[in-house]
Amino acid sequence: xxxxxxxxxxxxxxxxxxxxxxxxxxxxxxxxxxxxxxxxxxxxxxxxxxxxxxxxxxxxxxxxxxxxxxxxxxxxxxxxxxxxxxxxxxxxxxxxxxxxxxxxxxxxxxxxxxxxxxxxxxxxxxxxxxxxxxxxxxxxxxxxxxxxxxxxxxxxxxxxxxxxxxxxxxxxxxxxxxxxxxxxxxxxxxxxxxxxxxxxxxxxxxxxxxxxxxxxxxxxxxxxxxxxxxxxxxxxxxxxxxxxxxxxxxxxxxxxxxxxxxxxxxxxxxxxxxxxxxxxxxxxxxxxxxxxxxxxxxxxxxxxxxxxxxxxxxxxxxxxxxxxxxxxxxxxxxxxxxxxxxxxxxxxxxxxxxxxxxxxxxxx
Amino acid sequence: xxxxxxxxxxxxxxxxxxxxxxxxxxxxxxxxxxxxxxxxxxxxxxxxxxxxxxxxxxxxxxxxxxxxxxxxxxxxxxxxxxxxxxxxxxxxxxxxxxxxxxxxxxxxxxxxxxxxxxxxxxxxxxxxxxxxxxxxxxxxxxxxxxxxxxxxxxxxxxxxxxxxxxxxxxxxxxxxxxxxxxxxxxxxxxxxxxxxxxxxxxxxxxxxxxxxxxxxxxxxxxxxxxxxxxxxxxxxxxxxxxxxxxxxxxxxxxxxxxxxxxxxxxxxxxxxxxxxxxxxxxxxxxxxxxxxxxxxxxxxxxxxxxxxxxxxxxxxxxxxxxxxxxxxxxxxxxxxxxxxxxxxxxxxxxxxxxxxxxxxxxxx
DNA sequence: AGTAAATTTGTGTGCGCACACAATAAAACA
DNA sequence: TGTTTTATTGTGTGCGCACACAAATTTACT
Numbered sequence: 183x184x185x186x187x188x189x190x191x192x193x194x195x196x197x198x199x200x201x202x203x204x205x206x207x208x209x210x211x212x213x214x215x216x217x218x219x220x221x222x223x224x225x226x227x228x229x230x231x232x233x234x235x236x237x238x239x240x241x242x243x244x245x246x247x248x249x250x251x252x253x254x255x256x257x258x259x260x261x262x263x264x265x266x267x268x269x270x271x272x273x274x275x276x277x278x279x280x281x282x283x284x285x286x287x288x289x290x291x292x293x294x295x296x297x298x299x300x301x302x303x304x305x306x307x308x309x310x311x312x313x314x315x316x317x318x319x320x321x322x323x324x325x326x327x328x329x330x331x332x333x334x335x336x337x338x339x340x341x342x343x344x345x346x347x348x349x350x351x352x353x354x355x356x357x358x359x360x361x362x363x364x365x366x367x368x369x370x371x372x373x374x375x376x377x378x379x380x381x382x383x384x385x386x387x388x389x390x391x392x393x394x395x396x397x398x399x400x401x402x403x404x405x406x407x408x409x410x411x412x413x414x415x416x417x418x419x420x421x422x423x424x425x426x427x428x429x430x431x432x433x434x435x436x437x438x439x440x441x442x443x444x445x446x447x448x449x450x451x452x453x454x455x456x457x458x459x460x461x462x463x464x465x466x467x468x469x470x471x472x473x474x475x476x477x478x479x480x481x482x483x484x485x486x487x488x489x490x491x492x493x494x495x496x497x498x499x500x501x502x503x504x505x506x507x508x509x510x511x512x513x514x515x516x517x518x519x520x521x522x523x524x525x526x527x528x529x530x531x532x533x534x535x536x537x538x539x540x541x542x543x544x545x546x
Numbered sequence: 547x548x549x550x551x552x553x554x555x556x557x558x559x560x561x562x563x564x565x566x567x568x569x570x571x572x573x574x575x576x577x578x579x580x581x582x583x584x585x586x587x588x589x590x591x592x593x594x595x596x597x598x599x600x601x602x603x604x605x606x607x608x609x610x611x612x613x614x615x616x617x618x619x620x621x622x623x624x625x626x627x628x629x630x631x632x633x634x635x636x637x638x639x640x641x642x643x644x645x646x647x648x649x650x651x652x653x654x655x656x657x658x659x660x661x662x663x664x665x666x667x668x669x670x671x672x673x674x675x676x677x678x679x680x681x682x683x684x685x686x687x688x689x690x691x692x693x694x695x696x697x698x699x700x701x702x703x704x705x706x707x708x709x710x711x712x713x714x715x716x717x718x719x720x721x722x723x724x725x726x727x728x729x730x731x732x733x734x735x736x737x738x739x740x741x742x743x744x745x746x747x748x749x750x751x752x753x754x755x756x757x758x759x760x761x762x763x764x765x766x767x768x769x770x771x772x773x774x775x776x777x778x779x780x781x782x783x784x785x786x787x788x789x790x791x792x793x794x795x796x797x798x799x800x801x802x803x804x805x806x807x808x809x810x811x812x813x814x815x816x817x818x819x820x821x822x823x824x825x826x827x828x829x830x831x832x833x834x835x836x837x838x839x840x841x842x843x844x845x846x847x848x849x850x851x852x853x854x855x856x857x858x859x860x861x862x863x864x865x866x867x868x869x870x871x872x873x874x875x876x877x878x879x880x881x882x883x884x885x886x887x888x889x890x891x892x893x894x895x896x897x898x899x900x901x902x903x904x905x906x907x908x909x910x
Numbered sequence: 911a912g913t914a915a916a917t918t919t920g921t922g923t924g925c926g927c928a929c930a931c932a933a934t935a936a937a938a939c940a
Numbered sequence: 941t942g943t944t945t946t947a948t949t950g951t952g953t954g955c956g957c958a959c960a961c962a963a964a965t966t967t968a969c970t
Contacts, residue, residue: 186643187640190926200949201926201951202951213948233927236604236927237927240926240928240955240957241928241929276550353894356891356893360890362890367732368732368733400890484731518898519891519894520891520895522891526720526724529720530716553957565921565956565957566959570919577917579966582918597956598955598957599957601955601958602957603925603957604955605924605956605958
């Protein structure tokens with residue numbers, strides 16, 4: 183009844199060798215006779231051994247360093263949340279002698295990224311977590327990491343060609359499709375939809391383009407009435423032509439809804455919607471930032487898609503740490519569900535958020 | 547820089563006593579002189595010691611038994627998922643010498659519950675996880691557990707007066723409100739709404755009543771047009787009056803939407819909607835059961851609220867096991883977020899679901 | 911004081927694993 | 941055959957904690 187998990191010791195006894203030999207077989211350390219190897223492997227096949235990760239971690243004395251590269255959190259609540267996640271992971275992993283250091287950069291300055299990344303490299307990290315939002319700038323860095331054989335994990339934005347250990351985040355195309363669905367829902371008749379990008383360089387931001395594509399595709403497939411989709415892009419906060427174009431869009435009587443592609447932009451767009459008294463227009467944006475929450479509560483925003491930056495960062499760290507300490511193989515892609523927040527389930531998310539820190543040791 | 551966590555050994559050295567004494571102080575085992583006690587406590591205050599839970603678990607040789615009480619999973623996909631969660635937790639916790647046994651009962655038979663619960667008790671469990679869906683029948687059982695000082699955790703349905711170690715699940719009133727919001731969304735004009743309960747004894751099922759109340763309250767507060775809410779209750783699959791009433795409801799031209807209060811009912815209701823060709827009617831139900839997923843995909847169902855029975859069961863087990871092994875104090879209430887599933891974010895949930903097993907050791 | 915009893919304190923062991931190192935066996939050489 | 945080298949195998953130690961037990965100290969009692 184009380185079936186105990188098999189230990190190295192059990193394997194050793196069954197195979198008629200010492201635990202040292204089993205250990206060598208398990209870790210491919212060589213120096214094992216063919217005969218012993220065969221016998222151990224036979225026992226191994228029959229008994230399906232899983233190492234006790236707990237015990238494994240206790241013994242290892244080695245120190246590990248993980249560098250986290252992400253946009254500066256001071257002026258951006260979204261990255262602030264990611265940063266929070268990293269801060270939460272820190273003390274948890276300290277018990278395992280994993281030291282986490284964040285390196286932040288200005289997302290609008292390629293040079294800033296280069297600086298941060300070279301700093302990170304200089305610290306000789308054993309693993310790197312990175313939010314590769316600057317598509318073009320990150321490639322040389324990946325190359326560098328690969329040369330040094332430093333494992334790295336991406337979060338927030340996926341770059342498939344990067345050959346990263348793992349990507350953690352959402353499927354942004356389907357995120358856009360979901361936004362499309364939420365925008366159309368219950369609506370009928372001819373009209374216009376708006377897609378807003380705020381303060382981002384679209385050439386360097388594939389993630390936002392993916393969202394827009396998803397949005398457009400969904401509406402094209404599923405909205406059965408004649409319609410147009412207007413895409414507006416604010417390049418900076420002093421971009422007055424944007425303001426004018428937006429004012430014009432908002433004044434259209436047949437405007438059905440607005441989709442904003444980023445969390446920061448959501449706040450800005452909501453502000454304008456409120457300003458122009460367009461509360462009734464359907465609006466979908468991103469993330470549980472403080473202001474977005476307020477706009478959701480008072481009905482300006484109808485839906486927020488929750489990207490969980492905090493959890494993404496935490497799981498990124500967990501993935502790396504598990505890989506380093508426990509040699510656990512990482513999932514190549516860890517896609518978060520696309521969570522829909524409305525005024526009525528908001529509280530349930532906020533209440534739940536604080537809690538789940540977590541080190542996640544799962545016994546394969 | 548590399549700040550190591552303090553260990554018992556460190557405390558001992560700082561206080562000028564042996565680790566045995568520190569151990570006695572930490573566990574209130576007594577047999578410590580006032581003098582030593584004071585010195586150890588002083589050091590403890592200054593250094594904020596957190597036990598290394600990993601190491602703690604290694605040392606303890608004790609075996610623990612957890613009994614899980616839930617409705618039979620064979621004829622019910624919802625409880626099937628909960629059962630799956632328990633099955634997933636089993637091997638994970640085996641490493642810590644925690645043995646989990648499920649005791650199932652027929653949710654329509656009070657006697658069956660009594661039988662299962664007494665069986666569970668006979669096994670002398672160290673902790674019990676229970677889905678208390680039979681409001682009246684569970685009370686004597688709680689009393690029994692309390693007398694024997696066996697900690698227990700509720701999931702799925704909360705019974706506040708139970709004095710359980712923890713409740714894991716959702717706020718059902720707000721779940722109903724959310725359903726209301728999703729049902730109204732984008733709708734205008736006078737009309738009717740339907741609330742459907744299927745195959746449940748409402749007198750013994752406060753959880754469904756809570757949902758209906760939430761639904762009614764939301765619509766009363768937020769739907770600005772004249773409306774009526776019709777509540778239908780199918781007592782059994784051979785209840786023909788229900789079928790007639792439902793057919794009548796569905797034929798109303800001003801029917802705005804349908805809310806079904808349970809996952810099993812969702813499937814049934816969707817079937818009728820399809821049968822009567824009422825695809826366009828807004829419908830909100832519960833859970834990612836196979837058939838519900840199909841109805842969501844083909845547009846009969848518009849929204850599913852995800853109760854995550856699997857995760858609830860897992861977290862329930864985790865809560866108990868952490869409490870038993872690590873003496874971690876449990877959160878009194880662990881409310882899951884109310885997750886909204888649509889045709890467009892469905893896949894992201896399904897893809898994500900398989901993965902997260904988990905033992906969750908968090909270092910306080 | 912001398913012994914017994916009670917109180918307080920310190921030490922040793924094991925949990926399962928990784929890894930260093932010692933011990934043994936086998937092969938190579940003189 | 942003896943000695944060295946090399947291949948193989950076994951043993952010991954520590955990780956941090958809990959807990960059992962032994963040792964040291966204090967207190968009670970004759």
